[in-house]
Amino acid sequence: MRRASAFLLVLAGVALAGCGGGGGGGGSAPYVSVQFTIDWPARSRALDAPTAALSAIVTFVGVGRGGADVIASVDRPDGTSSASQSVTTTSAARSGHAELRVLYYAERGGRGDVVARAGALITIGTSGSLYGLDGSLLGKLSYSSDIRAVSVAPGQQLLVGETRDLLCHATDANGTLLAIAEGSVFWDVVAGAERVACTQAGSATGVSSGTSYITASVNGLVSAPEAVTVPPVVVRIDQRNPSVVTGGSVALTATVSGAVNTAVTWSVSGGGTILPSGAFAAGDTTGTFTVTATSCVDPSQSDSVELTINLPSSVIVYTNDFEAAVGAEWSRPRATQSPSGRRFLGEFADDTVTLVLDGLPRHSSLRVAFDLYIILGWDGLQDDYQGAPVGPDVWWLKLAGSDVLRTTFANNNFAQSYPGSYPGAAYPRRTGAVEVDTLGYLFGQQYPLDAVYRIDLVVPHSGQAADLEFGAVLQGVRDETWGLDNLTVQANP
Ligand SMILES: [Ca+2]
Ligand SMILES: [Ca+2]
Numbered sequence: 001m002r003r004a005s006a007f008l009l010v011l012a013g014v015a016l017a018g019c020g021g022g023g024g025g026g027g028s029a030p031y032v033s034v035q036f037t038i039d040w041p042a043r044s045r046a047l048d049a050p051t052a053a054l055s056a057i058v059t060f061v062g063v064g065r066g067g068a069d070v071i072a073s074v075d076r077p078d079g080t081s082s083a084s085q086s087v088t089t090t091s092a093a094r095s096g097h098a099e100l101r102v103l104y105y106a107e108r109g110g111r112g113d114v115v116a117r118a119g120a121l122i123t124i125g126t127s128g129s130l131y132g133l134d135g136s137l138l139g140k141l142s143y144s145s146d147i148r149a150v151s152v153a154p155g156q157q158l159l160v161g162e163t164r165d166l167l168c169h170a171t172d173a174n175g176t177l178l179a180i181a182e183g184s185v186f187w188d189v190v191a192g193a194e195r196v197a198c199t200q201a202g203s204a205t206g207v208s209s210g211t212s213y214i215t216a217s218v219n220g221l222v223s224a225p226e227a228v229t230v231p232p233v234v235v236r237i238d239q240r241n242p243s244v245v246t247g248g249s250v251a252l253t254a255t256v257s258g259a260v261n262t263a264v265t266w267s268v269s270g271g272g273t274i275l276p277s278g279a280f281a282a283g284d285t286t287g288t289f290t291v292t293a294t295s296c297v298d299p300s301q302s303d304s305v306e307l308t309i310n311l312p313s314s315v316i317v318y319t320n321d322f323e324a325a326v327g328a329e330w331s332r333p334r335a336t337q338s339p340s341g342r343r344f345l346g347e348f349a350d351d352t353v354t355l356v357l358d359g360l361p362r363h364s365s366l367r368v369a370f371d372l373y374i375i376l377g378w379d380g381l382q383d384d385y386q387g388a389p390v391g392p393d394v395w396w397l398k399l400a401g402s403d404v405l406r407t408t409f410a411n412n413n414f415a416q417s418y419p420g421s422y423p424g425a426a427y428p429r430r431t432g433a434v435e436v437d438t439l440g441y442l443f444g445q446q447y448p449l450d451a452v453y454r455i456d457l458v459v460p461h462s463g464q465a466a467d468l469e470f471g472a473v474l475q476g477v478r479d480e481t482w483g484l485d486n487l488t489v490q491a492n493p
Contacts, residue, residue, distance in 0.1 A: 006325070030269065034070065035090070040083045047150075057103045087359050100118075104117065105183075119168065121154075151223045152215065153226070156226075160233055166202045173179060184218055190213050208300070213226065233258050235254055235264060236255050238255055243308040246312065246362065268292070277463070315491045317361070331356075346484060347375065352471035354467055368458075369456040370454075371486070372395070375452045377443060378412065381408050381426060395469055395472045405457060
């Protein structure tokens, strides 16, 4: 049977002076508790008749705080006689336009079969009263009147992949809303079935973007075709100008609207790899590359951004002037003060001292710069003096076990290798020194004898850890020492 049966549902309230309700649902519209009255008819023994209903779930769609539905669950009073019941929603609804859906259930608490339903686009007034869209107070929902008109609610939308019941309403000759027995409405897609799939019972699913036209019929009365739209799927990468350094990574995300399934597939034109999660890992190639996110549900929709891979800038990874306590990064954390008052790492003689660095950023070379203090009677390239062995006095710096610098220094009046290498080069003593006799060391407690060299070297290196070994082999009399000050290690891209 397609006969529409209904309850007497009176949607009442205090009439507002003047206008018929609130505005258009803007963000500043007040939130109000909605008031209405349900009239329950006398119950009969007729199975599946609407009078079998023991409860109603009244939903105001999406107008609660945060876009939640405002829902009232109403049980009819005990007994079989008719009753009138005033209801006020416990949560507030945003005044303005709203979609009203009423479902009647066979059991209390909104349980059991749905036996009837009603729906309409309405306006919630600022006092909480309900109005039709034309501004008139919403009248009765009658079950006894004859259906004169059926219409599908305008403006209904479905996301791609979204399924929900479409909304229609039936009215009598007075325009009164009629609650319709479950199963009495028949739905039909008259155009655009490839965009919206709809069962005869009105359960519709968005298939692809576009507009379809749908009718509803009750008791042989057919509504005008009404547009039901599926908005376009739109993909947008959230990061508009992402950049990353070589070897680095950046997390990219994409927002998909118009579809329930918001998954995307990621691709990149080059310069790195991108995981399904959007995590992009840069390679060693600098430049600008195109990253694309493509909708999984609609592969014709995608978004692309230009991603720039830059060289990282140089980073100072270690610096120490040895004025404070020396840390365990040094194998021999010994600091000394020169007679002139400078604190430095040392003194060392026929020794090595190693600096261990870890957790270095990605780099292709290390710049190692420091002051080398050459103290007292260094003999440079000289083997012996008056028959006694005195040198050569060799000093070195190794990185990862390989020589970076191996040379000799002389404060005494002999040749030295520096600024060249040992063996091979020969220069006058103190060549390249930035200071001489400034540290306060005295030879024979009488003659100043020291020199400071500013050593500044760039060494190819990569890897997270580095060990720098500073050392010397000093022959002959033990009247010569050395030390380090103002040391900086910089990682270069
Ligand atoms: Ca110092
Ligand atoms: Ca010597």
